[in-house]
Amino acid sequence: MTSSRQFTDADRALFGNRFLTAxxxxxxxxxxxMSAVEAMRLVGEDIALEGDPARNLATFVTxxxxxxxxxxxxxxLHRNFIDHAEYPRTAEIEQRCIRMLADLFHAPGETTGARTQGSSEAIMLGGLSLKWNWRKRRKAEGGSTESPNLVFGGDVHVVWEKFCRYFDVEPRIVPLQPGKYTIGPEDVEPHVDENTIGVAAVLGTTFTGHKDDIGGINDLLLxxxxxxxxxxxxxxxxxxxGFVWPFLYPDTAWDFRLEQVRSINVSGHKFGLVYPGIGWLVFxxxxxxxxxxxxxxxYLGKTDATFTLNFSTGxxxxxxxxxxxxxxxxxxxxxxxxxxQANAQLLAEKLQAMGQFELIGDGDEQLPLVxxxxxEKHSYDEFDIAWQLSAERGWMVPAYTLPPDAQDVTIMRALVKETMSREHVDTLARDIEEACKTLEAKGGAHESERQQIITGPGH
Structure with a gap:
């Protein structure tokens, strides 16, 4: 016979968390x-249900x-960045970072910039400056300022389309093509006219990790x-x-070495190796x-200049x-x-050796990813593999379709970050191979399982 004791709040405080049963x-x-300990445990137990960040090969974020x-x-954490009057050393450190990045990107002389919450805010601010400068040029020429447009490829982050919608700019989007997942000068030229506020080119796309032909686009604009x-x-x-090419491909000119490059954004919380959220805009x-x-x-007791979409931030x-x-x-x-890069190349070699995968853009300059x-066609597809890796092994490897006009192309992408060791690469390769064998044996994932598949390129 079992007994059921009625526990009091004092018992719960002494022996455990009341939300174990409530x-x-x-x-x-x-x-x-509730007590601080209970609140801490409540949050911790919720977060424990999430995936392991070390196995999240979808996110670019540190x-x-x-x-x-x-x-x-x-x-x-308690120090408000915007309080420049009260925290002048923090403001000076921001300027040091901007100057260091300007140097890294080969700025020819004195420059300026801003720290942002990430590249999304940096792109919004950079796009606004493009629009305002275009409007100033058009007024000086006596031209109309009614129809600004911005040219970019389908390989951009969605924030570029957001910028155009939020700030009333016509997006002139160059569609991708099967087998061609970046853009070059021949793609850009038909879209440029006197109302073009700028061209946006990507250095390291989230889809395949490659760059647009920035040098070629610069030559076209010249x-x-x-x-x-x-x-x-x-x-x-x-x-x-922005934190990859200067170190892996230092001789490739994509930055201020090119005359028409007037601004660059970079995410400190990606390959800048900082936790979210920090980004940079450099002119x-x-x-x-x-x-x-x-x-x-x-507002805070000292005249200060601000260039930001946010105000208070850490x-x-x-x-x-x-x-x-x-x-x-x-x-x-x-x-x-x-x-x-070495571990990404090793993973690529292991995948190729399996004989059933095709690498995208192998041998080209690329972010450290695969x-x-x-x-070829199987009884299963890339989405099935993504589900199998997640469900059985805990790996978050995204499968996704590419933007138009390559929307019929499905790929996977494994991001190799600082914490991914050689042993992790070996284990992931074995798990991918085993996932394929399991799926082959059962004829792919069940429809109910497919609903759980990780999709999207990740950020």
Whole structure:
């Protein structure tokens, strides 16, 4: 015979968490609170149901930092970045980071920029400066400012389409094609006219990890300026590649070495190796930032200039970025990027050796990742493999279709980050092979299983 004791709140406080058996707050504002330990355990138990960040090969966002960096972050979570009057050293550290990135991107002289929540905000701000500068040029020429347009490829992040919709700019999107997943000058030229505020080119797409032909697009824009008198600036979306190409492909000119490149965004929380969210916008010259977008205010007791879509935000990730820049330097970032590239190449070799996968853009300059697809038809597809890896092995490897006009192409992508060791690569390769064998034996995933498949390229 079993006994059932009625436990009191005192018992629960002594022996465990009352939410082990009670329903957690989910809909209504709680009438009463709980102890700090209970609240901590409640949140921790919820998060424990999520995936392991170390096995998340979909996200580009940093999932590990050194203990010393984590300490800096923890000690500065309370520091509001926008309070420049009260925290002037933090503001100075932001400017140090901007100057260091401008140097990394070969800015020819004095420049300016901004820290942002990520590349999405940086792109919004960069796009606004393109629009404002275009409008200024058109007014000086006596032309209309009614119909601005922006040219970019279907390989961009969705934020570029958001910018166009939010700020009333016509998006001129170059569609992709099967087997061609980036854009070049021949794609851009038909779309450029006197109302083009700029061209956006991608350095390291989220879909396959490759770059647009930025050098070729720059040459096209120089020719258009010479022959037609239309000065169209080039913005480089280096969200992922801005912290990769300088270290893996230092001789490739994609940055301010190219005359028409006027602004660059980069995500510190991707290959800048900082936790989310931190991004950067860097201009070629101070004149490339339209001054009408800069606000001067003395809300906090000191006149200060702000160029941001946000206001209050934490200082911790700015300080963490500066920590990484001085901690690693060029030599350290090169070491880390080359290690990631070596493991990506190893994974690619292992996938190719299985005989059933085709690599996407193998041998081209690429982010440290492997983009691949099934080489021929099977009883299962890439989405089935993604589900099998997630359900049976805990790996988050996305499967997704590409943007128009390559929407019939399905690929997978495994991002190889700093924490992915040689042993992880070996294990992942074995798990992919075993997943294929399992799917072959059972004829693919069941429809109910397919609903759980991880899709989307990840960010």
């Amino acid at each position: 329903e957690v707050p989910t809909k209504t504002f709680p009438e009463s609170g 999932t590990w930092m050194e203990p010393e960096a984590q300490r800096i972050i923890a000690e500065n 020719r258009i300026k010479s022959e037609r008198g239309i000065d169209v600036p080039l913005h480089v979306d280096g969200a992922s590649g 070629r010259e101070t004149a490339d930032l339209n001054h009408d977008l800069v606000f001067e205010e003395n 200082s911790a990730m700015v300080l963490a970025q500066y920590y990484n820049l001085v901690r690693y330097g060029r030599a350290g970032y090169t070491y880390i990027m080359q290690n990631m 983009a691949f697809q099934l080489a």
